[in-house]
Amino acid sequence: xxxxxxxxxxxxxxxxxxxxxxxxxxxxxxxxxxxxxxxxxxxxxxxxxxxxxxxxxxxxxxxxxxxxxxxxxxxxxxxxxxxxxxxxxxxxxxxxxxxxxxxxxxxxxxxxxxxxxxxxxxxxxxxxxxxxxxxxxxxxxxxxxxxxxxxxxxxxxxxxxxxxxxxxxxxxxxxxxxxxxxxxxxxxxxxxxxxxxxxxxxxxxx
Amino acid sequence: xxxxxxxxxxxxxxxxxxxxxxxxxxxxxxxxxxxxxxxxxxxxxxxxxxxxxxxxxxxxxxxxxxxxxxxxxxxxxxxxxxxxxxxxxxxxxxxxxxxxxxxxxxxxxxxxxxxxxxxxxxxxxxxxxxxxxxxxxxxxxxxxxxxxxxxxxxxxxxxxxxxxxxxxxxxxxxxxxxxxxxxxxxxxxxxxxxxxxxxxxxxxxx
DNA sequence: TTCCCGATCCAACTTTCGGTTGATGGCCGA
DNA sequence: TCGGCCATCAACCGAAAGTTGGATCGGGAA
Numbered sequence: 410x411x412x413x414x415x416x417x418x419x420x421x422x423x424x425x426x427x428x429x430x431x432x433x434x435x436x437x438x439x440x441x442x443x444x445x446x447x448x449x450x451x452x453x454x455x456x457x458x459x460x461x462x463x464x465x466x467x468x469x470x471x472x473x474x475x476x477x478x479x480x481x482x483x484x485x486x487x488x489x490x491x492x493x494x495x496x497x498x499x500x501x502x503x504x505x506x507x508x509x510x511x512x513x514x515x516x517x518x519x520x521x522x523x524x525x526x527x528x529x530x531x532x533x534x535x536x537x538x539x540x541x542x543x544x545x546x547x548x549x550x551x552x553x554x555x556x557x558x559x560x561x562x563x564x565x566x567x568x569x570x571x572x573x574x575x576x577x578x579x580x581x582x583x584x585x586x587x588x589x590x591x592x593x594x595x596x597x598x599x600x601x602x603x604x605x606x607x608x609x610x611x612x613x614x615x
Numbered sequence: 616x617x618x619x620x621x622x623x624x625x626x627x628x629x630x631x632x633x634x635x636x637x638x639x640x641x642x643x644x645x646x647x648x649x650x651x652x653x654x655x656x657x658x659x660x661x662x663x664x665x666x667x668x669x670x671x672x673x674x675x676x677x678x679x680x681x682x683x684x685x686x687x688x689x690x691x692x693x694x695x696x697x698x699x700x701x702x703x704x705x706x707x708x709x710x711x712x713x714x715x716x717x718x719x720x721x722x723x724x725x726x727x728x729x730x731x732x733x734x735x736x737x738x739x740x741x742x743x744x745x746x747x748x749x750x751x752x753x754x755x756x757x758x759x760x761x762x763x764x765x766x767x768x769x770x771x772x773x774x775x776x777x778x779x780x781x782x783x784x785x786x787x788x789x790x791x792x793x794x795x796x797x798x799x800x801x802x803x804x805x806x807x808x809x810x811x812x813x814x815x816x817x818x819x820x821x
Numbered sequence: 822t823t824c825c826c827g828a829t830c831c832a833a834c835t836t837t838c839g840g841t842t843g844a845t846g847g848c849c850g851a
Numbered sequence: 852t853c854g855g856c857c858a859t860c861a862a863c864c865g866a867a868a869g870t871t872g873g874a875t876c877g878g879g880a881a
Contacts, residue, residue, distance in 0.1 A: 419699075420631075420635070420721070422628060422631055424631035425626075425627040425632070427631075427634065428631065428634040429626070516626075517626060555828060555829085568804065568810070570806065570868090581832085588828095600838090601808060601869095602774045602811070603774030604774070606773050761857060777838070786860085789859080792839070793860075794859095796840070796841075796842095806839085807839075
């Protein structure tokens with residue numbers, strides 16, 4: 410018997426998962442959470458085998474955060490991420506947080522159940538599309554931006570000019586340009602608009 | 616007895632809705648569809664009272680398209696839009712397509728059921744958050760871009776320079792700039808980056 | 822320790838790219 | 852028939868953006 414905790418902010422999704430998993434006598438949904446903190450509490454108290462975790466919650470805290478906390482418990486359950494989104498940033502964040510699987514919500518039921526079984530046995534279960542992206546990311550080195558650079562890029566994507574960015578960050582315009590140059594080389598582009606475009610495409614920016 | 620058809624590409628969501636609606640003896644889910652075309656077919660063949668319609672499908676056709684088609688049937692059922700997203704563009708598109716309600720997927724079950732009842736009686740059911748946005752949109756005139764302007768803005772958001780846009784659209788750079796000026800005035804901004812930022816915020820751009 | 826590298830910060834120069842102005846023809850609806 | 856919107860373009864101008872070069876500070880690696 411595999412004991413499962415659901416974590417998703419949508420009541421519809423929780424009900425759907427309950428219904429889909431109810432058909433299998435091996436699976437037992439012992440609790441469900443509507444926000445990350447509740448998920449951590451349930452994972453601690455109920456000691457399930459697997460936690461099905463959404464990434465996007467309405468709150469500030471994300472499912473990746475909750476995953477990290479759960480995986481740092483004494484005898485942590487496996488965390489299976491189940492989300493709509495599949496940008497590179499989300500995937501990488503979840504994997505780094507210690508997720509033992511990554512599925513998309515449009516996955517067919519049998520694939521979902523198979524992944525739960527695999528996770529309960531300590532194996533990894535990635536949706537094919539996800540696995541492909543991960544490998545691609547491994548091949549071509551991931552351009553990671555420094556904290557300051559991401560701050561700058563964020564403001565650029567909000568439509569701010571260099572002087573506005575300088576004002577908001579309390580630095581000189583020259584510094585902003587310097588950061589931008591580094592961003593350009595890292596992303597392989599040569600203009601601010603192109604930078605936000607590729608950053609958005611690769612999931613660096615939301 | 617209210618006859619209902621579900622249209623959502625996620626099996627999990629379909630199962631969840633079925634489970635949530637099964638508790639009410641008045642409601643009868645007579646069919647579910649995984650893509651827009653199937654939804655139209657079911658709405659035609661089964662003649663339900665209400666169609667619960669997602670907006671985002673994996674395909675090119677959107678739920679708004681399907682809503683339009685369904686509402687143009689001889690004796691059309693009410694279409695209740697049920698989606699995650701709530702950008703202004705989505706809402707307006709759905710309402711214009713003839714939706715008789717707009718709910719978010721994180722709505723509590725009783726609210727959902729109440730909305731279905733209202734829709735079956737020919738009434739309108741908007742989630743409070745949605746209603747507020749609609750009113751706000753009514754107050755401040757909606758800046759609608761021409762087809763050419765949206766094409767240009769799209770390419771800008773992809774990081775293209777003016778000359779690149781001109782090349783891809785087979786027009787002169789001067790024309791591109793002209794379109795951009797119109798876009799700026801319509802959006803109330805004065806730079807390309809700011810234009811994409813506000814367009815993205817207002818849902819003009821995805 | 823020393824050296825190097827990356828991050829953060831800044832100044833001065835150059836110019837391209839972007840934005841402004843103004844003008845034309847076509848189309849549609851009033 | 853006229854006015855307005857759309858799409859198209861040319862020429863001008865300047866600021867904002869990009870380039871080059873350099874300083875400082877930490878934290879590793881050697």
